[in-house]
Amino acid sequence: MKCVNFSSLLTLDLSGNHFLSELPSWLFNLTSVSHIDLSFNFIHGPLPKSLLSLRNLKSLRLNNNELDGSIPEWIGQHEHLQYLGLVDNMFHGSIPSSIGNLSSLIELEISSNSLSGNLPTSFGKLFNLRKVPNSNISSINSDMFWRENSLDYLDISSNLLTGGVPDCWEYWKGLSFLFMESNMLTGEVPPSMGSFVDLIALDLHNNSLAGNFSLDLSNITNLEFINIKDNNFSGTVPTKMPHSMEVMLLGSNQFEGNIPPKICNLSSLIQLDLYHNKLSGSIPPCIKYEDYGLLRTLDLSFNNLSGEIPPQVFNLVQLQSLNLSRNHFTGEISRDIGSMKNLESLDLSSNKLHGEIPVSISSLSFLSFLNLSYNDFTGQIPVGTQLQSFNAANFAGNPGLCGAPLPFNCTKESVSVDVTNQHGGSNDDGFETESLYLGMGVGFAVGFWGLCGSIFLNRTWRHAYIRFLNHVADQLHVFVVVVINRFSGTRASSN
Template sequence: MTIFTTQISLLLLILLSITTFHKTVCSNHTLVRCNEKDRETLLTFKEGINDSFGMISSWSIEKDCCSWEGVYCDNITSRVTEIDLKGHTFHESVKLLKGEMNLYILELEFLSYLDLSFNEFDVIRIPSIQHNFTHSSNLLFLDLSFNYSPTLHMDNLQWLSSLSSLKYLNLGGVFGVDLHKVTNWFEVVTSLPSLLELQLSRCNLNNFPSVEFLNLSSIVSLDLSSNNFTFHLPDGFFNLTKDITYLDLAMNNIYGEIPSSLLNLPNLRQLDLSSNMLSGFIPLTLGNLSSLNLLSIGSNNFSGEISKLTFSKLSSLDSLDLSNSNFVFQFDLDWVPPFQLSYLSLSNTNQGPNFPSWIYTQKSLFDLRLWSSGILLVDRNKFTNLIERIRGVLFLSNNSISEDISNLTLSCSLLHLDHNNFTGGLPNISPMTNHVDVSFNSFSGSIPHSWKNLSELKELNLWSNRLSGEVLAHLSASNQLQFLNLGENEFSGTIPIKMSQNLYLVILRANKFEGTIPQQLFNLSYLFHLDLAHNKLSGSFPHCIYNLTNMVTFHFYSYYVNTIELFTKGQEYVYDVKPDRRTIDLSSNSLSGELPLELFHLVQVQTLNLSHNNFVGTIPKDIGCMKNMESLDLSSNKFYGEIPQTMSILTFLGYLNLSYNNFDGKIPIGTQLQSFNASSYIGNPKLCGAPLNNCTAEEESKNATQSTRNEDSESIRESLYLGMGVGFAVGFWGICGSLFLIRKWRHAYFQFINRVGDKLYVTLIVKLNRKDVAKSITQFCDPNKGDLQELNQTEDYVDSQLSCDNDEREPPLSFFY
């Protein structure tokens, strides 16, 4: 009985649990079901969107809108409360919205959070002022920033006035909302009674209100950076609010001195006044801002001294930027700051000749920027301990540091030691390193073994050192590599077939690389700068289907900008890498053979240098397709024939060198080709015409005749090939089509083929052994006949036997497939 009771109790418990679970599931399903009015509002918003990346592909009428991507509903009221459609472009994952941003979405009466930032909307539809919203807004958070379309404009902000509950507003962004036509922006945003955080950076604002009209008493975070404000910083500016914690006015045109009212902000934690035109001295009372954790006042016109008194009470300071300043830094050698920084920038300031000793005390540095600071001497032990601790960014470029750091293992993600005097071998670096620039130093030896594991490496610049060995074999794991500059070293070996498909710049100039140029190098679709000059490369120019998309069609990519040496127009330039500059330089090698036509279809190339090789052949007329060409050097090769007339249409050509070849005939007449002096054409004995000596009458006649003959020959050849192709196609399909469709013809054709084949076979055997074969055939075909006496009789007999073939014989149907 007890067992039975227990079983019944257990069964009831299970049933109760199932019932409860079912009710819970049903209840939850009911609770999150989308409100119909909200659904209609969301679908109206969707109508104008170009969702090419499938970001809101789940927004369909078949699904509950509370389950749509980026849509969140209240569990009790079932009303939409949050929409998060922030775009992103992380690695291979891209999610962006384009098209129309319809602010009718603000009709969602329970909406408290809306994020449409980092997309590519190109139109904003703003509800009319007369329309207004039909409810009292509950919106607390609104972020429309960083929409990257240059056509995105907003003519008014009046629609904001009804968002009385708004606490956070962000309309900033590069190529984002352009508010330069909005004259009342300040009146509108200050009318929002609950607003605490205002982000209007990069909005092209240029009309900053007078201080007497400022009313920011509720604001705790204000970002007006990167606009076009030009105004004097008034003394009462920092009296606007006592509660502000974040103030960013960087990258404007603000002038004047820092007013004393700055000291009236006891809660200020982050202050950025960098990249303006502020002047005067830094008040010592700045050190009274004890809550400050970020101070950025670099790139201004400040003067005077900076000493430990300036930072005496800034114990919370975490980030300090004094770069691009004329301060006189007066720090005692034994000074230990009251703070521990994670970020420090003293770039382009006068710190040298000794490395600032107080920086050695910073144990938490993640990002250190000290380029162009006049540093010559370091405390070796303290210096090595310091740079080995840094995990983020280490910029020591453009100093004169002479140290051997070959025994160190550096763990920073961005390493820039270029333009110094570092000696010895290269240091070991972390597998997580992204960018390495150690160019213009005196590093020697081979690439460390640890560099084989650099799977995250995107930029490598080793230009102008004394490095040697087979470097490219060490980079096989660097599949993310985009920028590769190994120029002016002593590297050797061959160019590997397998290289990163993300490369957009390859410089192997002035080394000892040998072997052929792999075809795979011309299948890098992002590549726009290729420099293999001054090596020992041999073989012919790769003949393959080029996939150099960036040299055929202009594409804009956001590349990491760096400075390289560019050799063009007969001289050396230094310029920042930009995706609108296309270069191919294979000069001073031992390359040979004719140039492929595919080369001249790279119409975006601006610099082409193939000089000092052994190339042969004529220059095809297709060179006229390269209409963006600015610098062309084919000198010191073995090219021959006439200079094609199409070269005269290269209107951007600023440098030309065709000297020391075997060109003949007259230089084509055209403003472009006659603008160069004789040095561009010398070393071609049979070449004439301006700017060289005039052609004789005989040469003129010969050139005209030869030109006409070449054109006629080419025309005849093209017509011949075309006729042959058409004739072959017609004949082939005429015969094959008839055989396939007409059964009787098909039988006759294969009977004929069989007879001819058998006859040829037997005749061959007969020729090899006349008597034996004759006798064998006779006995086999007609046993009653004796030996044949004459070969002709044998052949006649064979013919008669072949005519006995079965007329119905036909090849299998599979023959036609």
Template sequence: MTILTSQMTLFLFMLLSITTFHKTMCSNHTVVQCNEKDREILLNFKQGIHDTFGRISIWSEKDCCAWEGVHCDNTTERVTKLDLHLKDLKGEMSLCILELEFLSYLDLSMNHFDVISIPVTQHNITHSSSLFYLDLSFNEGPNLHMDNLDWLSPHSSLKYLILSGIDLHKESNWLQVVSTLPSLLELQLTDCKLNNFMFNSSFEYLNLSSIVILNLSLNNFTSHLPNGFFNLTKNLTYLYLHESNIHGEIPSSLLNLQILRHLDLSKNNLQGSIPDRIGQLPNIQHLDLSMNMLSGFIPSTLGNLSSLISLSIGSNNFSAEISNLTFSKHSSLVSLDMSNSNVAFQFDLDWVPPFQLSHLSLSNTNQGPNFPSWIYTQKSLQDLDLSSSGISFVDRNKFSSLVERIPNELILTNNSIAEDISNLTLNCLFLRLDHNNFTGGLPNISPMTTHVDVSFNSFSGEIPHSWKNLTDLQYIILCRNRLSGEVLVHLANLKDLRYMFLGENEFYGTIPTMMSQYLQVVILRSNQFEGNIPPQLFNLTSLFHLDLAHNKFSGSLPNSVYNLTQMNTNHVYVWRPVTFNLFTKGQEYVYQVRPERRTIDLSANSLSGEVPLELFRLVQVQTLNLSHNNLIGTIPKDIGRMKNMESLDLSSNKFYGEIPQSMSLLTFLGYLNLSYNNFDGKIPTGTQLQSFNESSYIGNPKLCGAPVTNCTTEEENPNTEKPFTQIEDEDSIRESMYLGMGIGFAVGFWGISGSLFLIRKWRHAYFRFIDGVGDKLYVTLIPKLNNFGKN
């Protein structure tokens, strides 16, 4: 019996082992297949989507769990996650996808959806929602809006709600809807066009205590922050409200958030002073109150914030002093921005801060005349901005060591530093040393540098050979130095170059035929460049500012000028403005180069030949200067279509002919100079051309009419020029009249000839008529001719 029992036990054990092994093997080879209902919902969601790169166009196989972005639970075989962020999807974002019963995670962010549709069934979901993460943010469609957020109410399990970039300006009860989500930890409503903090009479019963992260930046609240609001958010740790048009003072309830770590109220209209109680936020790590209208003293309690990592309080109206004692407890400080401040900095000369900064901005503050010695102690600086700080003197060795180790941004603009840095190698990506007194040769710079501005200094010599390797360089601004050499040879290989400001130096050489195809600004004025202007320069479709004035260029202008498509379209690039000196309207201005202002200046060269007609078809050009050359030809009437023209200078050339009446259509013209040419006839009448004084037309002896000497009556009558549009109308009428006469003659001729050819009776009658006329002429003329012969 014992043996039998043992054998039975062994058998059952083996059977159990085989069964377990079989199940294990089967589980290793089982392919999860999604529920048919889930598959149908996914296909319905797909219908309105335009898939540029085909990422979801393959959603067709039976097993939807294998589709792009779809994740299923291995046990239930139900869809639990859909992640399609950054897939370049377009079209309709249908929230029918929320009907997936077991969906817990949905991310459709950073695509190009242009409309959101919310099915009626979404408001009546019967199943218990498992959704805890929902991100529909940062899609780019112009019609991406929601009238309300009521559809969120069934999803009480939501912990993360991110709707940034969706237009919610019609939703006036957004706060009440959010309060119905008891598990919500993170709420991101950045740039949603929210315009109110409106509460109903029982707002104190709202429950927002679960929220840890709240981002309401880039909205338009146009109101103060309700003091009671922050009593509802006791667990708030991250609060972002920058650039939301908030008024009033900093509410006292905000200072009750004892666990707050990040506070950003920058770029608003906050007034009053910083409350003393701000020192009672023991956990604050990032504090940004910059770009407001705060005033008064900076409280000493700010120095109690020993956890601070980042402090930005610049661009306000403080009137106070700051000493090194203010920062004595800030050993964790990494970023400090106090730019655009009237604060007096009273730091001891031998002060060594307890922190090591990676970012420091003290632009537009009074730091000089000596370079602040405490900055030399900062060994970890990655970004340094000391522009417009009144600095004149530096410690040469310490200064050299400091600027060479900064890897990102080095900005020393608009000081009076006079150092020779030619032996240095600057490793920053963004370099601005402009408007100083630097001397000697240019420094070597990192091959990864993207922006160089050393204009308005006293640099001399040629471009360093190492600059040929600046393959990432996009902006180079060298204006107003004493630099020389064939600079364009060095820059021709920089294929990513956008801006090239080389004006007012001593550069020479010719323009290479091959330049960066991305060039938007080319300024070579006041150098010694020579040779022909290559046609390839006019094939740069992105170019909107071309200034070759005051050089030695010769030859004729290329006929390919119409390829400057940026001068002929309304498209405007988004770009970082650059300030420089522009010569327009007869004088020099300091202004920002912007793509909406198109400029062509080829003045003071030795250009000859006729100006291509295509140049006067660049209808977006606002400044055109061809003066002081040897150009010939007439002004075409097409110039009247350049309706954005503000400054036109054709003076000191050899242009001839009459001034077209169409020029009176240039209603924005603020500067005109046609002097010293060979124009003749009467200046067209019209308020625009008569608004300029005689100096605009002087040096054209055959030109008459106001504002120069009036034409005589005999000259006025035959040469009276009609308006541009009237001339076009008369030409059209004359052409129509000639065409009508031709058609009438042809119809009459072929009408009679055709009838004679097709109708026999008419043809016989016609010939009998001709014979009769011939007989009568014979009887009448022959006797007279005989009598004339006898006489």
């Protein structure tokens, strides 16, 4: 490759290989190249100044390598550069101020390095920038950023930001994704955060934000995801949300009062987490399948909720995870629990529930986690493969309970019950079939959203996933070629 002279080459993509070297000298002979992608290799060493010979360069992606040293000041001389990706390398030092000279820059990715200091004020000149880099920054100059711009994606999470959230978001109405989690932000959420128009995801979790979360987000019709858990928000549970809301993570705050019935109007909810707050009262009976047909996760644990668990909760047939532990619930478990065929995790521990455990619970074939400890259940634990496979500790603290997996047997021989006839008191095969197909359809949609959402929100997972897909694509290509060749050979021999 030392004599390479591809004078007309425009795009060079050698990503996802195992190159183990510094940036090769022949690369700098490609004077016409405009797009270079050498991501996901083992390229090491500093960025050589010879890169300046590539005057037509518009996109330079060197993510996930082992490049080191500082990001050089001369990088600002690439006047046509639109995309610069240096994620997950070993760069250190501060971000060079010359970055502000890249007037055409649209996207800058420099996270997962060892950079330090603040974003330079020259960033204010990057009017085309759609994505602000996520690095170990400790402050953002308000004069630099709080002005009207076309930014679509802002990720300043996992930094060292302190102080309050700036109240200038009316200039960022077009923002679609805002991630400010895992900093040290304090104070209240400013009113201007309610002025977004196109926001899809808002993540402020793991800060020290406080006060009432009183923003009216109901007019942000694209908003699907909000995560404000692990803060110190107080007052009542926020309900001014759009009908498009799919994920609400409000746990580990100081919210108090009842669970507002208005929350039942959010019919698109997939996940609702209100754990570890100071909520009291009962679960509103409006939480039912007709309104929450898509709900997959419901976590109300570590609160002061009381009363009986509404039977409607046990009719949420698409639910995969239900956690009502560490409350003061009373009453019995509805036998309708047998209709929750998709349930994988159930935690009702540390309540005041009583009566027998319904036999229908044995028919939950996907159940992989169960905790009924520290209640007042009595009688024999229903016989079923799933229940006997759980640890005895998950049934502890129920003095009147007996049978496997507890170490002591019941005093009376229990009557064997055919659990195939236990479906919440119903033998309607049509309902089972309907539930099966509905579960398959919704399960696919939610599973797809959960996977893509995780990959989208977690940069490390996203890089690993892309690398995996490249490998699978290579394997599939080889497989198809071999099969076609064999098929062609068979036809030739038969003729």
